[in-house]
Amino acid sequence: MRKFYAFITSSASFGHYFCSNRFTPLLHSPPPPSFIRHFTPPMAAPEDSLRKALADKLSEVENQGNQVRALKAGKADKSEIDAAIEALNSLKLEKASIEKDLQATLSSSEGSGNREAFRQAVSNTLERRLFYIKSFNIYGGVAGLYDYGPPGCAVKSNVLAFWRQHFVLEENMLEVDCPCVTPEVVLKASGHVDKFTDLMVKDEKTGTCYRADHLLKDFCNDKLQKDLNITAEKAKELKHILAVLDDLSPEDLGAKIKEFGITAPDTKNPLSDPYPFNLMFQTSIGPSGLIPGYLRPETAQGIFVNFKDLYYYNGNKLPFAAAQIGQAFRNEISPRQGLLRVREFTLAEIEHFVDPEDKSHPKFAEVAELEFLMFPRELQMSGESAKTIRLGEAVAKGIVNNETLGYFIGRVYLFLTGLGIDNKRLRFRQHLANEMAHYAADCWDAEIESSYGWIECVGIADRSAYDLRAHTEKSGEALVAHEKYPEPREVEVLVIAPVKKEIGLAFKGNQKNVIEALEAMKEQEAMALKADLESKEEVEFSVCTLGKNVTIKKSMVKISKEKKKEHQRVFTPSVIEPSFGIGRIIYCLFEHTYYTRPSKAADQQLNVFGFPPLVAPIKCTVFPLVQNHQYEDVAKEISKSLTAAGISHKIDITGTSIGKRYARTDELGVPFAITVDSTSSVTLRERDSKDQIRVDVKEAASVVKDVAEGVRSWADVWETFPHHSSASADE
Amino acid sequence: MRKFYAFITSSASFGHYFCSNRFTPLLHSPPPPSFIRHFTPPMAAPEDSLRKALADKLSEVENQGNQVRALKAGKADKSEIDAAIEALNSLKLEKASIEKDLQATLSSSEGSGNREAFRQAVSNTLERRLFYIKSFNIYGGVAGLYDYGPPGCAVKSNVLAFWRQHFVLEENMLEVDCPCVTPEVVLKASGHVDKFTDLMVKDEKTGTCYRADHLLKDFCNDKLQKDLNITAEKAKELKHILAVLDDLSPEDLGAKIKEFGITAPDTKNPLSDPYPFNLMFQTSIGPSGLIPGYLRPETAQGIFVNFKDLYYYNGNKLPFAAAQIGQAFRNEISPRQGLLRVREFTLAEIEHFVDPEDKSHPKFAEVAELEFLMFPRELQMSGESAKTIRLGEAVAKGIVNNETLGYFIGRVYLFLTGLGIDNKRLRFRQHLANEMAHYAADCWDAEIESSYGWIECVGIADRSAYDLRAHTEKSGEALVAHEKYPEPREVEVLVIAPVKKEIGLAFKGNQKNVIEALEAMKEQEAMALKADLESKEEVEFSVCTLGKNVTIKKSMVKISKEKKKEHQRVFTPSVIEPSFGIGRIIYCLFEHTYYTRPSKAADQQLNVFGFPPLVAPIKCTVFPLVQNHQYEDVAKEISKSLTAAGISHKIDITGTSIGKRYARTDELGVPFAITVDSTSSVTLRERDSKDQIRVDVKEAASVVKDVAEGVRSWADVWETFPHHSSASADE
Structure with a gap:
């Protein structure tokens, strides 16, 4: 008989999507806004034309300079020389003016000076009033670890209480509370052990580590902002690199670092080739040292491994949602951006399990009339900005994949604005095709604008059946749902019945491999074998576990299709996952609510x-x-x-x-x-x-x-x- | 001049108290109730006299048996032999009756059968209704890790909300929220890196690890309960071992294990000698592998390292309390007792900082009239039971060290009974002298009776200035408080002024060591040296960093007492620490509120x-x-x-x-x-x-x-x- 999990997607196939998507939603910051605005042609007109004008003017200055020198060398008439010099000076003035315009364009598109001053003012107040404190400060602190002091802790506890009220209580979710310490097998199944990595380079002399993509990103941004003399083509190339940064292989990234001559920021020493560094904190459970474990990088897996019990608790009915608030840990290579990129943080995650054939939501009407900034894939691709769209329209037009996903987008909007997030600086951005894991049906990030740019604070993803299938495969425990038919249905089922006696006689010690290979055939292959056996009596058959072909005779296996009454449908539910980075939301809230008065x-x-x-x-x-x-x-x-x-x-x-x-x-x-x-x-x-x-x-x-x-x-x-x-x- | 932290207690001196006291308050279960009841003579009378009676009867049976055999061998008269046999049978009946009584005494003092049945009934309901779930169950689970399922999670969140209301809000405490990942330096200062250990033995063939004291405890308990033939003396010895279990050195523990022939419980293989195993989960922070870190074993350290900021936040005024709710981690050697001994758990801790010279509490009157079961040291030592005492009386009589400690005992009582803990099965037990760290002023545990016996659920300790001093010493940051005097006070200050030129000429390369040794002298030593120098001109002086004596001349150092005006007192605050094991409280609550009806x-x-x-x-x-x-x-x-x-x-x-x-x-x-x-x-x-x-x-x-x-x-x-x-x- 065929095995249940023959159809499960192999974890090997999602490749680099794993790192750059499944885990980016929340804590790997999105590409900077300039990338979003400039992702595809047409490139931003004024900057481009200014760069071109500057290059033209430079060559005019050069030509005119040559001409002046030629006139002087040829001892030309003084008035002629003076006129040429005057023309040169005027060209130089024009060049300076273009430079000034370009500088202004670049800095206004970043507004970086103002932003940094504002951020500094907010941070000063936050630190002085102990909203947060650098952890273990009397010992010099540890990068990426912060404490919430008394007022910050109170804000956090209020935000979490509202989250619990708004989501868990109002939606009757099943809240659970699982440990941070997680055995390796769980995170092996989820893919984290193999794929939850960032690319790292090392200072070859001091051994200091850097995130490879950050160095390349900084180089490109710096060049684009400060070097006025690069050509429009060069600028285009650098912007392209920023756009595809997340997709670069270790080799490509290494090649670019070499090509641009990027060195260690602190020492200017040469850098190693990039190599993957796993972002999970590792530990060992128990005294023997034989049970490897990690600190969970997200809370979601604790819910997935409990699916069966939770489904039973919910009366074996779909849909239902489970939720968890708790600490998560990521051993960042070199944390920057203060409270936005930390090594330990509080996540609040919801896993809403639905029948993949019915993603409607009974309460969608309650949020359908909400209007807010949405930034669908198409607008991003055509270089437009986010637009105010009515949520009901977004779902009706298929911009948002389904009602349940839309319902959560609406609820997240109400949650964030209820906290005090400014809705003019909040947008829901859809993941681009290259950002999204292959198994995801659709994915939207709630992004909040801060002095660091647009920050991903909530990821809302329709992850299809991926996670439950991964754990089913690894644990052997079927994480599935059942739908009873009102009346039994007649279905045709493939039956593969190997004749063990015959196979045993023919293959002796290998009989088990042959039997398993026969049973593992999919319908098409099995029916082809059946036809072949009927016409030829003997067929060559590949047994991959033996690494060779064997000869199968008609007497060795019976293949048939039988009618059977089915009483229920068995399926793996889809999961829709809103995942909240509580610390990021709180930091943005600080910025949005801060003001000064005389x-x-x-x-x-x-x-x-x-x-x-x-x-x-x-x-x-x-x-x-x-x-x-x-x-x-x-x-x-x-x-x-x-x-x-x-x-x-x-x-x-x-x-x-x-x-x-x-x-x-x-x-x-x-x-x-x-x-x-x-x-x-x-x-x-x-x-x-x-x-x-x-x-x-x-x-x-x-x-x-x-x-x-x-x-x-x-x-x-x-x-x-x-x-x-x-x-x-x-x- | 003398250094500020010359007076700080060295961490080396608290010896084994560290392991068995500082950290036991909460999660290392207390000695079993039988220990408490039988800690000192008089030993429990019925058991003792029964054991003695049984031993006497056994020897009577033996004598009578010998007599019967002698009569038979001497071919005595049949009637005489019959009478002797009848007497033997009657002695055997008497022996059986004493055995039965002893058995009944032993099992009633444990009530183990009923307790286990009750515990099983509660656990069945808790598991079936998903109050808790074995974590990662589909992968076989991990010992000592549990999830709270939906109703358990809701209970926990209600308990924490009440805790926050009852302590943080009503007492205006400063709540903080610090990371679980902690760099080594912090836990080195607190003593955890060196001393937070349990003694472990290994199965010499399979490598399976066991807690050495648990094996010895099990052996003693088993012997006491099941072996009716041990003498009263042997029983006394075993009970003594149970009483001093926490104080045994690795060598003593190993000797006892050898003496009793204790083997690995699962395989009966021989065991290794006991050696210390650190209970902290270890990890590494950052990509270089150069910053060792641990998962915090308690939340308190996060508060201590922030003392300076929190004191400032409180307007540089004492007393004030800081509080923290969060996960803590202990890599138990072999967790048992279900939810009571786990590897990850939620702690809620309060650190109330007070002036060591004034531990009164303005709100003590509000709890002074409360009456509940208290179990002071004296009652434990004299073999009595816990008694109902009025809290005001306990403080007035000095049974409880001070008002602030008393106030918290009262507040803890109100908290626990407010949750639904049965006050007849709640007692406050004072630590015995051998349980308490040398620096602690007083320590009380709120113990709740459950099917596992009396369980330590809240530890309430007056830890004096120990923790702040340890971090001051290690970090060099003075964690002190100031009290401004209404008027400046004149005080005499010791001034030690080494004459550097003279010392340099005399000791050359060693001059620094000599100067430091002179400056480190305490008052008595310095004044003696001054007197000696005045009378003898030259004095032998020990410089411990050089490991030898040097000759000090009168010209080399000026020692005097000077009058100085002091405007404030600078001191290290004492800390009173109520520390709550939330999971243990919840488990006891489950047992106390569970009942059945037809x-x-x-x-x-x-x-x-x-x-x-x-x-x-x-x-x-x-x-x-x-x-x-x-x-x-x-x-x-x-x-x-x-x-x-x-x-x-x-x-x-x-x-x-x-x-x-x-x-x-x-x-x-x-x-x-x-x-x-x-x-x-x-x-x-x-x-x-x-x-x-x-x-x-x-x-x-x-x-x-x-x-x-x-x-x-x-x-x-x-x-x-x-x-x-x-x-x-x-x-």
């Missing part, structure tokens, strides 16, 4: 994180206007009510000026502040508008609870309560 | 987890009484309201009988069930009482929200709403 008191800028109450690390601060026991008692009373209401807050009884205390809490993104300035009523201030209202002491906690939890809007509260304006209470 | 329908037991709503994985199920569209619509409407109210629930529209559906949700510990049996009102049922009330459809969600969140009690709801009794709706 201080009234002094000539300085005040920093504000405009977090929505949902994610704010603390919802409210409480402080007495002046240090006195009565006010402090009122503040403590309000604090007690806030604790009882479950509203995180901070009480500040330092004698600092109210303006300074407001500035401090604005920097932490605290949305509300209560100033105790009487024993009967208090002032409640909203962070962004700086509006202030008067509220009864007894009511204060419940009003804050309502606005913090979104039960009432600030606008509503603003209309209900008397306003308060006091210069002393403002900064 | 089914009405069939002759079987129904399983119930009586979780309080706070931790229940789902708060409510909703199901239509019969399958019909009207009822289903009502069910969906209620489900929507519950979602909006943030109440996790499940809607079950299968046609299964109501009784079966109740049984299913009881097994998951769902506290409330709504049965839709009309379109205007519904039946709401409470799990444990099986009471049912009638509630309006519109009101259903808000009533469930109120009782689930503890705003209203079920008793209150029961009095407010009409009751419902229907045989069909019950099982």
Whole structure:
């Protein structure tokens, strides 16, 4: 009989797609935006024509220079020489002007100066207020490892709580919690042991390691941005390299590094050839040293290996989704980009299992009317920009492969904007054909624009049946679903029945190999053999496990097609996987909500994180206007009510000026502040508008609870309560 | 001048305390309860006297047997022989009776049969309902690694949310989130690299590894329980070994294993000598292989290395507490005891930093009236049992070292009982002197009784300044606090001023060693040297870094005491550390809330987890009484309201009988069930009482929200709403 997993795709065939796609969705940053904008001809017109004009003008300057020299050498008339020099100077001016334009074009398309200044301002505030800390800082730290300090940790825990509410609870997902330490066999099946690599080069003298593609990318970007004298053709070549960077083989990458003379950035020493480095942290489980293990590079595999139990838990019904929040680990070669590329991070992943023949979604209508920036493959290929598209239309037109994938895109949009991500700087970009694994049906990344460019923060992929099949093959445990037919169906089944006695007599010790080879035949091959045996009585038959042909006689095997009643369909479910890089989302949120405003008191800028109450690390601060026991008692009373209401807050009884205390809490993104300035009523201030209202002491906690939890809007509260304006209470 | 960290305790001096104390608090299970009960004389009377009686009776039987044989050999009178035989038989009966009593005493003190049956029943339900799953099960699993399945994961997430509310929010703690991957230098400073070991023995033929102390413990326990013929003296020896097991050196442990002829449990092969095995998972950070790293064995170190930043964040004020929830890892030699001894687990740790001179706590009064089982050192030493003590009294009498430690003991008690831990099976056990690290001021474990005995689930230790000093010494970064004096204080300071020129002339290449040795002198030594120099002009002085004495002349060093104004006190804070093994608490909670009740329908037991709503994985199920569209619509409407109210629930529209559906949700510990049996009102049922009330459809969600969140009690709801009794709706 045929084996169940004869049809499973071999893991050997997905080649380099493994590295550059399955794992890029989340943490290998996407090609820089310039690549997306310039991916195919037409190339960006102004830059190109300026480069061409500059090259032309250079040669004109050269020619004119020669002419001046010739006139001088020929002792020509002074007025003639002067005229030629004047013409040369004017050409030089024209050249300088073109250079300036080109420089401006290049730097405006990057805006790198502004971006870096902005990033520095955000980072300064984040570090000073301990949103994050370089891990193990007193020992010099470790690249790619960061701690969340108190406010960062609170933001993270709020983001995760909202994720759990928005996805797990609202969609009745099955949440699981699996270990980080994972035995090798699991990651061998998933392909990580063999394919989860980046190409690395070593400084041949110091041994320092670099990511090969990063060095080449930096070289190309640097050349394009700073070298005004390269030709349009050269620029085109460099851009092409940037475009195909992820597809380059180790040999091609090595050849380019040699060709461009790229050396080690720190020492200028020569570099080794590129070779693959596995990005998983390796360890050993148990005392014997015989069980190799890794720290998981993603949480998804823990869900796949539990499919059978989870399917049973769900009453053996599809569709259902499992979810997991947890740490994942990637031993990056040389982490850069701060919080965006780290060696340990929190992932939140959903694996939604569906019948591959029915990817409709009952709640799709709830998101169909959403409109947001989408960047389908076709727009990217034709050099256009992302466009606002209605989600229902995207699915109806087949831009998004199916309703379930579309539903998750919509839910991710609601999640991110609910956190405070600016929807004008959020787009859903479809993977290009060369980015996507061969088995994937469709794949979209939620990209958020930051000072580092467009950052992939959520990957939403229809991965078909790939993962469950890989684990079925490796473990021998059938990870399949069943669909009972309302009525049994009659089907034709191929039956291959080797006659063991005859085969045993003929092949003795090899009989097992022959029998297995016969049973492994697919339908077409089997029916051809049957026909051959009927006409020729003897047929040559290849047994690959013996590495030779044997002669099969008609008496050795019976091949037939039999009618059979089938009661159910057995199939491997497809999986749709939204995978969230929580740290990246949080970093982008920091950038999107950060702003500054002038201080009234002094000539300085005040920093504000405009977090929505949902994610704010603390919802409210409480402080007495002046240090006195009565006010402090009122503040403590309000604090007690806030604790009882479950509203995180901070009480500040330092004698600092109210303006300074407001500035401090604005920097932490605290949305509300209560100033105790009487024993009967208090002032409640909203962070962004700086509006202030008067509220009864007894009511204060419940009003804050309502606005913090979104039960009432600030606008509503603003209309209900008397306003308060006091210069002393403002900064 | 003297160096700041000259006074720091060297890490070499804490010896074996390291392994058996600092790290046992949480995950190395405590000695078995029998040890605690029998730790010191008087030994348990009945067992001892029975063993003695049995030994006496055995020798009586032997004597009488000899007599019978002698009579027979001497061909004595038949009546005489018969009488002797009768006496022998009666002695044998008496011996059998004593054996039976001893057997009963031994097994009742263990209750092992019942305990195992109960544990099996709980585990069966937990596994069948996917509370937990053996990790990577389709690949045969890995010892000591478990997944939480959907209901287990929900319970865990509820426990953590409550922990965050109860500790972090209510106490305004500074929560941080640090990586699991930790560079070696940090764990070298903390002592883990050198001392975090267990003693291991290997099967000399197969190489299989075992924990040496476990083999010896098993041998002793087995002998004590099953061998009725050992003498009271032998029993005493074995019990003594159990008592001092943690203190045995590798040599002593090896000698005992040899003496008792203990072999490998699986093969009976001989065993190697015991040697230390480090329990940390090792890895390597970055591509060069040059940065050794480990998976953290606890989360605490991440807090200690951040002390300086956190102190600053807290406005440079003490006391304050930092907290962290996260994964920790211990590569156990051979994990046993299911969920209680695992290789990866979630810890929740608090490091409360205080001034060592003021360990009072402003909120102690809030817990002072709590009364619960405490097991102070003295009671353990005198062989008594744990006693109910009022916390305020325990602190006042000095049983608990200080108010802050006492406050946390009280808060831990409230936390655990709030989760549903039975307070009759919860005790706070003080560490014995030999269990406690030399630097610790006091240490209490919250122990919960389970089928495995009393299990250490929370360790609450006053660790003094040990950890901050260790990191100060290793990193060179002063992890200290400052207390500004209201007025500057005049203090006498020792000043040691070596005269470099003179020393250089005298000692040339060794001058640095001599200068450092002079500067390192403590006050007493320095003043003695000063006196000697004044009287003798020349003094022999030991320079340990040179390994010899040198001659110091009066001209070479000036020693004086100077008056100085000090504006502040600089000191290393003490740290009080409550450390929670979340997985252990959850497992004990499973055992404490599990019960069975008879089914009405069939002759079987129904399983119930009586979780309080706070931790229940789902708060409510909703199901239509019969399958019909009207009822289903009502069910969906209620489900929507519950979602909006943030109440996790499940809607079950299968046609299964109501009784079966109740049984299913009881097994998951769902506290409330709504049965839709009309379109205007519904039946709401409470799990444990099986009471049912009638509630309006519109009101259903808000009533469930109120009782689930503890705003209203079920008793209150029961009095407010009409009751419902229907045989069909019950099982």
